[in-house]
Each structure stands twice: as C-alpha cells, then as structure tokens.
Amino acid sequence: MKKLCFLLLACSFFTLSAQQLESPSKQIQVEFSLDAKGTPTYSVTYKGKEVVKTSKMGLSLKEDTALVQGFSLVNKEETNVDETWNPVLGEQSTIRNHYNQASFHLLQKETNRKLDIVFKVYDEGVAFRYEFPSEDAVRYFVVSEENTEFNLTGDHNTFWIPGDFDSQEYVYSESKLSEIDNSKLDLNNGIALKSIESKYRVQSPLMMKSKDGLYLNIFEAAVVNYPVMHLDVNTENFELKSKLVPNAVGDMAYLRTPSVTPWRTIMVSDDARDIVASKMILNLNEPNKIEDVSWIKPMKYVGIWWEMHVGKSTWDFAGSQNAQNAASQELVPSGKHGATTENTKRYIDFAAKHGFDGVLVEGWNVGWEDWFGNWKEDVFDFVTPYPDFDLKEVSDYAKSKGVKMIMHHETSASVANYERHLDRAFNLMKEYGYPAVKSGYVGRIIPRGEFHDGQTMVNHFNYVAQRAADYKIMVNSHESVRPTGYSRTYPNYIAAEAARGNEFNAWSSGNDPKHETILPFTRLLGGPMDYTPGIFEIKMSVYDPEKTEQVHTTLAKQLALYVTMYSPLQMAADLPENYEKYLDAFQFIKDVPVDWQDSKYLEAEPGDYLSVARKDKNSESWFLGAITDENARKTEIKLDFLTPGKKYKATIYADGKNADWEKNPKSYAIKTRTVTSKTKLKLELAAGGGAAISIVPIN
Incomplete structure (x- = not known):
C-alpha cells in the first residue's frame, strides 16, 4: 500500500x-x-x-x-x-x-x-x-x-x-x-x-x-x-x-x-x-530512403527561359491571343516561339562549349496558348511537343555533345491532371534521357478550392519526388510549398523555388537589394533554392528602350550569389549572347562548383550582408561570395580556413570603383593575387553589390 x-x-x-x-x-x-x-x-x-x-x-x-x-x-x-x-x-x-x-x-x-x-x-x-x-x-x-x-x-x-x-x-x-x-x-x-x-x-x-x-x-x-x-x-x-x-x-x-x-x-x-x-x-527529417543514389548528380545549366521573361520570345507557339485547342497540331505559328529545335541546339552548343551539364527548355509542349487564368483542367499532356520542337532530334544532338536535357512540366496548378499524366510524362523523360524535371504550379489549384500550402498539396509535392525516384529522376519544383528539409529523405528533390526569384526583376517592381541577404535566413533554411542567378544585362531597356525594370544588384553580386545562395542545381540564367560579351566575368560561373565539402559562414546580418566560403567537394579549391544590401560596405575577410602552409591563387571578381546597383551596375574589376591562411582580404562592395572569389591551390 x-x-x-x-x-x-x-x-x-x-x-x-x-x-x-x-x-x-x-x-x-x-x-x-x-x-x-x-x-x-x-x-x-x-x-x-x-x-x-x-x-x-x-x-x-x-x-x-x-x-x-x-x-x-x-x-x-x-x-x-x-x-x-x-x-x-x-x-x-x-x-x-x-x-x-x-x-x-x-x-x-x-x-x-x-x-x-x-x-x-x-x-x-x-x-x-x-x-x-x-x-x-x-x-x-x-x-x-x-x-x-x-x-x-x-x-x-x-x-x-x-x-x-x-x-x-x-x-x-x-x-x-x-x-x-x-x-x-x-x-x-x-x-x-x-x-x-x-x-x-x-x-x-x-x-x-x-x-x-x-x-x-x-x-x-x-x-x-x-x-x-x-x-x-x-x-x-x-x-x-x-x-x-x-x-x-x-x-x-x-x-x-x-x-x-x-x-x-x-x-x-x-x-x-x-x-x-x-x-x-x-x-529533423527522416534519413535518406533511396538506396541507390548514384544517379543523383549536381548540375549547372543554361536554358530557354530568360528570353521569355525579357520579351525576346514566348512560351506559346501560336500566340496567347489565338487560343486554339491546346491538343491540336493545326497551330498557326506566331514567329516568336522560343522552344524550337534550332534555338535549343544553339543553347546545347553553348553548354557544351563552356562545360555546363544541362539545358532547360520551357515552352516545348502544346497547351501554352490558353494555359493561364482559365482554371482549366486539361491544359497540358506533358508528352506532345509543338510542331517546331523535335524531341528525338534534340535529344540525340544533346547526347552527341555530352549535354543532359532538363524537362519542363508546367502544370498550370491543375494537379489532378498532372497526377493522371505523371507516369506517362516520366516514361517520356526516360525514353529520351532527361535526368531532371522542373515543375511549375502557377495559378489556382485543381482540385478546386485547395491552396498551394494545404495538406493535399504538401502530399502531392512529396509524392512527385517519391514517384520520380522510382524513375531515377531529379525534381526542381517552382511555385511549390517551401521546403522543410525533405531533401534529406528524398535527395532527388534537388531544389525548389518557393520564394521570390530572380525573374521578378524582369517585369515587376523587382527584388530590392537586401532581398538576397534575407533569403539565407528564411527560405534557404529549409533546402536548396533555384534562384536563377547570373544576370549580366542588368537593365531591361537593353531589350526595349521603354522598359524601366532592372535587376537590383551589380554584376559582381550576381556572381557572388552562386556561393551565398546554396543549390546543387544552379542556372546561368542570362542569354548566351550576353555572356559572350563578358567572358572574363563569365569564367567564375564556369568555375564555381555546386556541391561542397565544407562551408564557412564568415559574416552575417539579416537584411544587411552575408559572406560565405565553401570548399569544393572534389578538390582543395575554395570559393567565396560576399554580398551587401543597398548600402556600400567595406570589409576585411580572414582566410584562416585555408590549409596552413599552402599557397593559393585568388581570382577576385569585384565591383568597379564607380559601381552602383542602380546607376552603374555592370562595372566590375578582376584581379589576382597569391594568398595563404594568414591573408586578410580587404573588399569594397558597392551599393547593392558583391564580390566573388575563386581560391585555387598553387602546385
């Protein structure tokens, strides 16, 4: 008792x-x-x-x-x-x-x-x-x-x-x-x-x-x-x-x-x-559930995407004003379609020449003429190309150049339709050797009445990653629920957007200069972000003198984002012809890895600045990115993370003397110097600016 x-x-x-x-x-x-x-x-x-x-x-x-x-x-x-x-x-x-x-x-x-x-x-x-x-x-x-x-x-x-x-x-x-x-x-x-x-x-x-x-x-x-x-x-x-x-x-x-x-x-x-x-x-997430992960590879890619945002071409074949039956092959071309076989080969050539892993093509499939705003269920079938896009010819050409193709699946938020077609779409990808898919969910969700962030959609996004793993396909979702670490459980869920990306700078009020200093403290805590950095032609007036929109960074900051905004899937988002104008700066994008052995956060203040150093997973090279908000900033970076006793060649891609995100965004300077673990680098970041540095051992 x-x-x-x-x-x-x-x-x-x-x-x-x-x-x-x-x-x-x-x-x-x-x-x-x-x-x-x-x-x-x-x-x-x-x-x-x-x-x-x-x-x-x-x-x-x-x-x-x-x-x-x-x-x-x-x-x-x-x-x-x-x-x-x-x-x-x-x-x-x-x-x-x-x-x-x-x-x-x-x-x-x-x-x-x-x-x-x-x-x-x-x-x-x-x-x-x-x-x-x-x-x-x-x-x-x-x-x-x-x-x-x-x-x-x-x-x-x-x-x-x-x-x-x-x-x-x-x-x-x-x-x-x-x-x-x-x-x-x-x-x-x-x-x-x-x-x-x-x-x-x-x-x-x-x-x-x-x-x-x-x-x-x-x-x-x-x-x-x-x-x-x-x-x-x-x-x-x-x-x-x-x-x-x-x-x-x-x-x-x-x-x-x-x-x-x-x-x-x-x-x-x-x-x-x-x-x-x-x-x-x-x-806090469950461990990896995929036994064989040999097919999950980091990727740097280019693609037919930014040219639509800046108005050079369109996703649709016939013109959205001519809303014909999306399943019909009797489409009258508008002359502005971007995803043609010929244009895709141009991007493949560029990717092969500069060592990129993949090419994304948006607008390749029928349905874009009346896809947006109609809350229509059967917009896309994800398997039927437009008449001017030859899947086999493109696939064969990419293989001959050693380049992988990245599939695009815009669902128009008709999730029920996408799930009905999912296995056929993945089978098509396997047939033509596409290792990754970029999915999109713009618009009101079908099943009607559901929200992007509800239980039904959370289950959908996770299910797509699981089903894609059965086909050994990597997934990069846009307009999806923001990640919360599920990429540990299904590492083929390689990236997501789920925040305000770089494309908003092309046609809206844009992203203010502090935006990229906040995202690492918020969205990126849950997983990699496909932010699509690397825009060199900052002002949209290049494409249309009437346009006032612009990217709210300097060119050097666009380079630094490849280090500060982590993703194993990184896009060189600008047009090939724009990179050809600035090949010396483009070299950093070619050199920077997207998979890392170690990362050091050197400086951080949300909304103000961020400096990160990362070590390449496959070498002894380090890469450093430093960014600031709308305020110019001077800083001194200790390189004490380097191996003591070793010498390195540092190539510094910095803002030019008169650089400014608004007044002079394309001003940059490149210099090299020998550094060691005892070196302290002094950096001057322009307003809305940044610096990108490659640090390679001297043998």
Whole structure:
C-alpha cells in the first residue's frame, strides 16, 4: 500500500512540476509543464535570457474533444543523440546531428486519449512536435486548429512576408512585430494569385532580432501529410500562434493513429552566423530512403527561359491571343516561339562549349496558348511537343555533345491532371534521357478550392519526388510549398523555388537589394533554392528602350550569389549572347562548383550582408561570395580556413570603383593575387553589390 501511494504521489508531482531539458552546450533550456487545467506549456531560455515566455500547446479536433487540457503526465523518456551522416548533395559532406531529447507521454483523462509531446534541443535551437501513438483501435480524426503559441519577450525587429496560402513570392518587409500589417503593403508586385485572409498573418520561417542582440527564427521541419504552418501575430503583446492552411472544405489535416505532426522549431543565437549555418531543419527529417543514389548528380545549366521573361520570345507557339485547342497540331505559328529545335541546339552548343551539364527548355509542349487564368483542367499532356520542337532530334544532338536535357512540366496548378499524366510524362523523360524535371504550379489549384500550402498539396509535392525516384529522376519544383528539409529523405528533390526569384526583376517592381541577404535566413533554411542567378544585362531597356525594370544588384553580386545562395542545381540564367560579351566575368560561373565539402559562414546580418566560403567537394579549391544590401560596405575577410602552409591563387571578381546597383551596375574589376591562411582580404562592395572569389591551390 505504501508503494502504491508513492507511485501516485510521483505521478501527481510530475503532473504539476516543470520538467527541464538542456541543449548539449547547456546554453539553451526548455521548460515543459502542465498548468492547473492540465494544459501543456513550454518556455525557452538562452544563456539565462528568456526567449519564449510560457506558451500553450495543443490541437483542436473536429467534432471531438480538443487536445488542449485535462492532461496528466504518465511518464517521461530522455535520451541524447550525437551522430553524423553524409548528405548525397550539400553544403558540407558530413553533418552532425547532436541533441538532447525528452518525450512526455500524456493522457487525457476525459477521453482516455494518448498524446506525446517530444522535444529535441540542439545547440542552435529547440524543436518539438505532437505524436499520436498506437492505441488498441485505430483512431481517425480531423485537426481543425493547432493551438501552438510562441509568446515572445519584446517588439523584435522582424523580416516577414504576408501569410498567403498560395504564394511566397513577396519582397520581405522589415519592421517591428507591432508594425506588421498586410493591409499597408503594396501587393501590386507581379504575383498572379493571392490568398491573404488576415492583416496580421505572416509566413514562417520568421526571422527576428531582439533589442539586446538575440537572433530568433521560428520555422518548421519535416512537413509530411500536414498543411504548412503560418503565424498569426498579436501586435500588442508580441504573441504568435500557429495557423494551419485549410483544405477545400475548411479542415486542416486528416490524421490517424499512429502519426506525427511536423516539428515546430525555434532557433536562437547571439551570432547571426549560427542561424544561416544551422542544419537543424535537415536533421529533423527522416534519413535518406533511396538506396541507390548514384544517379543523383549536381548540375549547372543554361536554358530557354530568360528570353521569355525579357520579351525576346514566348512560351506559346501560336500566340496567347489565338487560343486554339491546346491538343491540336493545326497551330498557326506566331514567329516568336522560343522552344524550337534550332534555338535549343544553339543553347546545347553553348553548354557544351563552356562545360555546363544541362539545358532547360520551357515552352516545348502544346497547351501554352490558353494555359493561364482559365482554371482549366486539361491544359497540358506533358508528352506532345509543338510542331517546331523535335524531341528525338534534340535529344540525340544533346547526347552527341555530352549535354543532359532538363524537362519542363508546367502544370498550370491543375494537379489532378498532372497526377493522371505523371507516369506517362516520366516514361517520356526516360525514353529520351532527361535526368531532371522542373515543375511549375502557377495559378489556382485543381482540385478546386485547395491552396498551394494545404495538406493535399504538401502530399502531392512529396509524392512527385517519391514517384520520380522510382524513375531515377531529379525534381526542381517552382511555385511549390517551401521546403522543410525533405531533401534529406528524398535527395532527388534537388531544389525548389518557393520564394521570390530572380525573374521578378524582369517585369515587376523587382527584388530590392537586401532581398538576397534575407533569403539565407528564411527560405534557404529549409533546402536548396533555384534562384536563377547570373544576370549580366542588368537593365531591361537593353531589350526595349521603354522598359524601366532592372535587376537590383551589380554584376559582381550576381556572381557572388552562386556561393551565398546554396543549390546543387544552379542556372546561368542570362542569354548566351550576353555572356559572350563578358567572358572574363563569365569564367567564375564556369568555375564555381555546386556541391561542397565544407562551408564557412564568415559574416552575417539579416537584411544587411552575408559572406560565405565553401570548399569544393572534389578538390582543395575554395570559393567565396560576399554580398551587401543597398548600402556600400567595406570589409576585411580572414582566410584562416585555408590549409596552413599552402599557397593559393585568388581570382577576385569585384565591383568597379564607380559601381552602383542602380546607376552603374555592370562595372566590375578582376584581379589576382597569391594568398595563404594568414591573408586578410580587404573588399569594397558597392551599393547593392558583391564580390566573388575563386581560391585555387598553387602546385
């Protein structure tokens, strides 16, 4: 009897008292507890400073008792993990996965329902998720709301974009948390589809900086069979609450036992470099599920793409004003179609001459005449080329030149149609030797009523990667859900866009000069981005004197982006004839690798600047990129990451003396010098500028 009383007392004690968990370095501490109502709560401190105040946790269920209170702690399990793994492609060849974990097994007395809340605490942050364990009978349930809170300690400086369920393609705003208001934004910025329901809703990852110099980032990892998490902001008391993206009937997620939610993540450091260098999001995903990865290769590519954005050619064959039956072969050519056999051969020749791996061709297939804006289901069949594009001839020519072709699948957001045709489309790719596909999802989703960021679409994007792996095909998705580390599980999901890319500079208000200094702190935390850098003809007036649009960087910064914006799939996005004008600067794009042995984040400040050095996976060469915002910047870079005692030849591609992103963007200078690990390089970055450096051992 005494023993039984002790166990009951212990259970009561655990129910009421706070449970603490520390990071391996002991600098981050999480406190988990159940309040008087049995509601799960947590808080986070960093080096003794409160970062997240006591915040509630839980989920609401449709037509069922909410999992928000009435819990008791059944037991607690703790473990620590310190392991390493090798990504197929990545910023470094080895990644350490080091954390302390606590699993809190809860029981809701009223319903006899089990809920586990699992925390992992890394040296760079905290992750937690809800787990629904196996029960005697399988339970099916519908999540109607997630009640996760992030109660912050102050009015932090914040880098944010609106909580749009259909697009991430926004310029970042920088403001205090209290000043977030979507209604005050100029949303006439080239985005075709907007689904913004609240003035005070923002997207994650949300990057912040406190008044006392702490950097915070709230995001999520391993979004699988669950909608994307946005954040509702209480601008008066700086509280954030999770907001899931609904499906066509207003529900959030359909789940069953056993299952798990994505990880909710809070990164924190007093050094901004720790945020951009973190591999926590990748680490929180399941390990690689593809046994044979020999076919997953990094790629640098050129393609028929930018010429459509600048108005030189079109995607459609007949002209969009002549909206003929997309399946008909009786199309009357407009004379401006870009994806012709002859033009593709020109790009193949350029790729072969300059050592590029692949050529992308957009607009090769029928359907572009009436593809946009009609919410039409059967726009593309993904197998029928236009009359002026010969698949076999192009494929044979590319093979003869040692160049791979990259397929393009614009779905027009008709996802149901794409899934019906997916296997036929992949079979066609295998027939003609295409190793990679770029997919697009511009427009309103079909099934109608679904959002890009809902559970249905999350499952679709993950399914395409899985099915592509069966065909040994790599996937680069555009207008997709933003990545949350799934490329660890399916490394053939080689890249994604899922943010405002370089193309917006061609035909909209563009991307301001600080844009590329923010993306590494936000979008790139979840996985590689196909940003399409390398634009040399900065001003669009080159193509039409009436145009005022331009790229908001210098030419040298476009080079630096190949290092600062990580992707194992990088495009030299400009036209071949433009590169021919600047072959000395183009040399850096030819030389820079896209797969790395090691990466060093040397300087970082969100919205201001970033300097990164990366070591080629297959040699002893290093490459360095430094970028700045609209402000010119002087900096001194220590090369102490180089091997001591070795000499290197540094080729520095820098802004010219009078360079300026707006007034003189194409001014650049190239110089070489011998450097060692003791060298300190002084760099002068122009407004909106940058520097790119190759550092090659001298034998």
